[in-house]
Each structure stands twice: as C-alpha cells, then as structure tokens.
Amino acid sequence: MISIRSLSKSYSGTTILDNINLDIIPGEIHGLLGASGAGKSTLLRCINGLEQFSPSGRVRVDNIELQNLSSASLRAFRKNTGMIFQDFALLERKTALENVMLPMTCWQKKTKELRLRAMGLLQSVGMEDKADHRPAQLSGGQKQRVAIARALALKPKVLLCDEATSALDPATAKSILDLLKKINQESGITIVMVTHQMDVVKYICDRISVIERGRLIRTDTIKNILTSQPALLxxxxxxxxxxxxxxxxxxxxxxxxxxxxxxxxxxxxxxxxxxxxxxxxxxxxxxxxxxxxxxxxxxxxxxxxxxxxxxxxxxxxxxxxx
Missing domain, CATH: 3.30.70.260 (ACT domain)
Incomplete structure (x- = not known):
C-alpha cells in the first residue's frame, strides 16, 4: 500500500528526515512513534504529498509515485487519502453535517447524494443526533468523531492520523481508538497513526516504526520490540x-x-x-x-x-x- 525509499527532508540546512525506508502493509494500522520533533509528522505529510522531499527519495501509495505527479494529479491523489488532526480542524461556522459534506462539495458531488452520505457517515461514528450542532456545541471527542466522518467522506484508501487522541482525556481517547479499530476492521482501510503515546500504539497498532531524530530505527510489532529491544522505547x-x-x-x-x-x-x-x-x-x-x-x-x-x-x-x- 505505502512504500517509501531513500526519503530525506531538510529545512534551512537542518535534516528533518534522514534516508527513510519503510513499507506499510495494506489494511494494517501502522504507528509512527517518536518524541516531539522526531520527524514523524513531517513523514506523514510526505505520504500525502503536502511536503516535498529530496529528489532521490520515492513515495509510492497505492501504486502511485507521488514525486512524479503534477499539481492536478496530486489533488486527485489526495482525494483517496483522508486525514485527521489533533485540533480537529473543523469549520466553526458550519454544522457537523456541513463539515462532513464539505469535501464532497469541493469535488462537486450532487447535493442530495452528499447529504445522504454525510448523514450515513455521522451515523457510523455515533453522531447522527448532533448533525445540526456546530463545533462549539460539541465535546473534544465528539469533534474528533465528526472529523473522522469528514475524513472518510470521499471513500479514501488510506487514513492518516496526526496525534488524533493526544488532546483527549483517556476514556475519550480509548473510544476514538475503538472507533478507528472498527472502521479498519469493517472497511480494510490502511491507517497510519502519528503518536508519542505508548498506550496508543500498544492498544491499536499492528506494527510500529520507531523514529528518532529523523531516522527510522526499527519497524516491528510492539510486542517484538518490547521483548527484544526495549531500549528503543x-x-x-x-x-x-x-x-x-x-x-x-x-x-x-x-x-x-x-x-x-x-x-x-x-x-x-x-x-x-x-x-x-x-x-x-x-x-x-x-x-x-x-x-x-x-x-x-x-x-x-x-x-x-x-x-x-x-x-x-x-x-x-x-x-x-x-
């Protein structure tokens, strides 16, 4: 599903990512684990084409080589890549339903069809009764559920999560992780999770990649790393x-x-x-x-x-x- 080769990224002479090589298996929940500033969020943005990287690097997602895409092709590629953020990134003046409809509106879907799909997505994340509520009327967990519904609006093949639970209390965070597990099991969507929280990767991830100072240290199951190289954690x-x-x-x-x-x-x-x-x-x-x-x-x-x-x-x- 996702193949990364020789990926490097620098800002103003400072190396952020250093020769990353990684394969993410279709349908898995894969964690990118590291401390703040390790480079994991930058790597996530390279995967969805938001960041440019060194000419020698390659990123292939669903057999599409990102480095070869034109601007128009890159926009079309992102249609198949959903993203959720730590701060939810909902539009405050729009209702939950309107926020979920927004990606479909941008791609000129028919209004009747997109309303039906948006309501179905809100129902799938347990938010159908809050369709007319604006973000200010929702709790943090409810906002993230709406954000997940919005990320799924265009039926993406990959869902990228950037610290999606770090702003939530433990009980709410677990409910969001349970929801992501359910979505993964039912749809087979590939999920990539950026986090600095051990509890998150232990609970939800099939495999993790440990990133330290821009370098990929190891990729394996969390159990294998805990029992063979705990010093990595x-x-x-x-x-x-x-x-x-x-x-x-x-x-x-x-x-x-x-x-x-x-x-x-x-x-x-x-x-x-x-x-x-x-x-x-x-x-x-x-x-x-x-x-x-x-x-x-x-x-x-x-x-x-x-x-x-x-x-x-x-x-x-x-x-x-x-």
Missing part, C-alpha cells in the same frame, strides 16, 4: 515505581510470555538466595499479544550474577536509575 521505564533501599539496584524485566514468570522468579531467587524483591509487576496487553513486566530490586553483590543469568537466557531488561 524510552518511555517503557517511565513512571515505574522505583523504591530502592541502600545498596539495591533496580531492574525492569520484560517477558514475551507470562508463563515464563514463575520459572524466572524462582531462578533469580535461587541465584540470590532469596534476596531479590519484586517491587512492581504488570501485564501490558498489546494488539499483537501480552507482555509481562517486572521491576525487581537486587543487592549489589548479586547484581553481576543476575545480569549474567538474564543475558544467558536472552531475557530483556533495563537498569533503572535510583
């Missing part, structure tokens, strides 16, 4: 309880299979003669599987033996700051 160790006593060292351990937990803890207890403490445990449910995470406290004399065991058994861990 700095937020993994954030907000974990670290209550260490003097001469203790904290380790965050990630397991691909919860069934491994008992054997691991028994082995570590044997190695340390029952001197480890389990400070924290949780299981993360990702779209592609469940990951178990532990924070343990180890006495300094036992640290080397514990690390040796973890490395020998290819168990991923991070040393936590005290």
């Amino acid at each position: 700095p937020s993994l160790a954030e907000n974990l309880p670290i209550d260490l006593q003097q001469e203790e060292i904290g380790l965050a351990i990630t397991l691909a299979d919860i069934a491994q937990s008992t054997d691991l803890l028994l082995s570590l207890s044997t190695i340390t003669q029952n001197k480890i403490r389990v400070v924290f445990t949780r299981s993360d449910r990702c779209k592609t599987g469940t990951v178990a995470q532990y924070v343990i406290a180890v006495n300094q004399p036992d640290y080397t033996s514990v690390v040796r065991y973890l490395n020998q058994n290819k168990i991923q861990f991070q040393k936590l700051a005290a």
